[in-house]
Amino acid sequence: MKRNSRLSLALHTLGHMAREPDRVRTSADIADHAGTNPVVVRRVLGRLRKAGLLAAEKGHAGGWRLARSPQEITLADVYVALEESMVATPGNEAQPDCSVEHALHQKVASVLEDIERSLIEKLSATTIAEVR
Amino acid sequence: MKRNSRLSLALHTLGHMAREPDRVRTSADIADHAGTNPVVVRRVLGRLRKAGLLAAEKGHAGGWRLARSPQEITLADVYVALEESMVATPGNEAQPDCSVEHALHQKVASVLEDIERSLIEKLSATTIAEVR
DNA sequence: ACAATACGTAACTATTGAAGTTACTAGATT
DNA sequence: AATCTAGTAACTTCAATAGTTACGTATTGT
Numbered sequence: 001m002k003r004n005s006r007l008s009l010a011l012h013t014l015g016h017m018a019r020e021p022d023r024v025r026t027s028a029d030i031a032d033h034a035g036t037n038p039v040v041v042r043r044v045l046g047r048l049r050k051a052g053l054l055a056a057e058k059g060h061a062g063g064w065r066l067a068r069s070p071q072e073i074t075l076a077d078v079y080v081a082l083e084e085s086m087v088a089t090p091g092n093e094a095q096p097d098c099s100v101e102h103a104l105h106q107k108v109a110s111v112l113e114d115i116e117r118s119l120i121e122k123l124s125a126t127t128i129a130e131v132r
Numbered sequence: 133m134k135r136n137s138r139l140s141l142a143l144h145t146l147g148h149m150a151r152e153p154d155r156v157r158t159s160a161d162i163a164d165h166a167g168t169n170p171v172v173v174r175r176v177l178g179r180l181r182k183a184g185l186l187a188a189e190k191g192h193a194g195g196w197r198l199a200r201s202p203q204e205i206t207l208a209d210v211y212v213a214l215e216e217s218m219v220a221t222p223g224n225e226a227q228p229d230c231s232v233e234h235a236l237h238q239k240v241a242s243v244l245e246d247i248e249r250s251l252i253e254k255l256s257a258t259t260i261a262e263v264r
Numbered sequence: 265a266c267a268a269t270a271c272g273t274a275a276c277t278a279t280t281g282a283a284g285t286t287a288c289t290a291g292a293t294t
Numbered sequence: 295a296a297t298c299t300a301g302t303a304a305c306t307t308c309a310a311t312a313g314t315t316a317c318g319t320a321t322t323g324t
Contacts, residue, residue, distance in 0.1 A: 005222060005282090005283085006222075006282090006283095007222045007240075008222050008233070008236075008237070011236045011240070012230070012232060012233045012236060015232040015233070015235070015236050016232055019232065026298090026299065026300090027299080027300070028299090033230070036283080036284080037283080037284055037285070038299095038300090039283095039284075039285070039286090039301095039302085040282095040283065040284065040285095042300065042301065042302085043283095043301095043302090045300095046300090046301075046302090056299085056300055056301090057291095057292075057299080057300080058290075058291045058292050058293090058298080058299050058300050058301090059291065059292025059293045059294090059297085059298060059299055059300085060292065060293040060294060060297070060298050060299075061292090061293070061294095061298090061299090062291090062292070062293085062298075062299045062300070063299070063300085064300090075239070075240070075243075086218065086219050086220075086222075086244075087218050087219055087247075087251070088218075090137060090138075090139045090140050090218075098144070098165070099264075100144060100147040100148050100151070100263075100264060101140070101144045101147070103147070103263050103264050104140075104143045104144060104147050104263050105140070107207070107258060107263045108139075108143065108207070108255075111207075111251070111254045111255060112218075112251075114254065115219075115247060115250060115251050115254065118247060118250060119219070119243070119244075119247050122243045122246065122247065123240075123243060126239060131232075131235050131236050131239045132231075132232060132235050137311090137312085138311090138312095158269090158270065158271090159270075159271070160270085168312080168313080169312080169313055169314070170270090170271090171272095171273085171312095171313075171314070171315090172311095172312065172313065172314095174270095174271065174272065174273085175272095175273090175312095178271090178272075178273090188270085188271060188272090189270080189271080189320095189321075190269080190270050190271050190272090190319075190320045190321050190322090191268090191269060191270060191271085191320060191321025191322045191323090192268070192269050192270080192321065192322040192323060193269085193270090193321090193322070193323090194269070194270045194271070194320090194321065194322085195270070195271085196271090
């Protein structure tokens with residue numbers, strides 16, 4: 001895996017789970033299929049668990065499964081659960097000294113907030129059960 | 133400067149130029165004000181030059197100036213000139229083996245393309261002369 | 265003519281963030 | 295008790311970007 005593939009990994013895994021909701025999958029199985037590492041899988045899916053999208057069981061016959069029906073999990077749920085803003089506002093300083101920079105930062109940040117909302121709205125139109 | 137600050141640097145500089153279009157600025161001046169390096173400034177502004185937004189002159193009294201009126205340069209022009217897609221599609225493989233992954237990739241890519249268009253549209257509503 | 269100035273660019277280093285890895289703990293099942 | 299699985303901390307690897315050094319090219323002032 002390369003860069004910013006957390007969303008990919010999460011969606012990919014949930015996509016499979018949506019097709020076979022009853023099958024419990026181990027981190028190792030998932031990592032194998034996705035070409036990555038069980039620890040990375042746990043890190044990513046752990047966020048989805050905290051967001052209430054997935055449940056995990058330990059021990060024999062343990063593993064990951066959907067915490068609710070795939071029809072009730074939208075792509076936006078996954079995106080938001082990962083807390084990754086794809087449209088992160090550029091630059092570094094929150095409060096730039098320069099007034100010109102400040103004004104531009106405000107303007108761009110406002111546009112990006114709109115866009116982020118719009119992105120989430122679009123993603124919420126599709127559930128993981130629909131895409132296949 | 134930290135990360136993905138090219139857009140910040142570009143807008144910041146153009147913002148100042150919009151206020152004093154007649155003043156020619158050297159890379160060193162700009163770098164000083166922005167807290168970065170002349171070479172970095174040239175790299176970033178060079179893209180804007182290639183996009184026809186800026187002009188650069190060498191030699192004594194040389195430096196950077198707007199290639200056209202600040203009222204005719206929108207934030208979208210700058211964004212596009214930098215060829216940075218803030219909403220880059222995640223994941224690595226363009227053609228994933230797995231059909232589930234493929235379907236999800238398609239869906240997400242399509243949403244992100246919409247969002248990218250929408251972002252450019254919003255940015256094109258503001259010129260560098262307006263923000264101050 | 266020539267020195268000084270400024271952009272253009274290649275090549276390298278430093279820094280940062282994410283992925284990958286190792287190692288260990290805690291809980292569940294056989 | 296042994297085994298299997300998630301949870302997590304600590305570390306390493308890798309990639310992308312910013313920063314730096316060095317040098318070339320063009321222009322201008324003396």
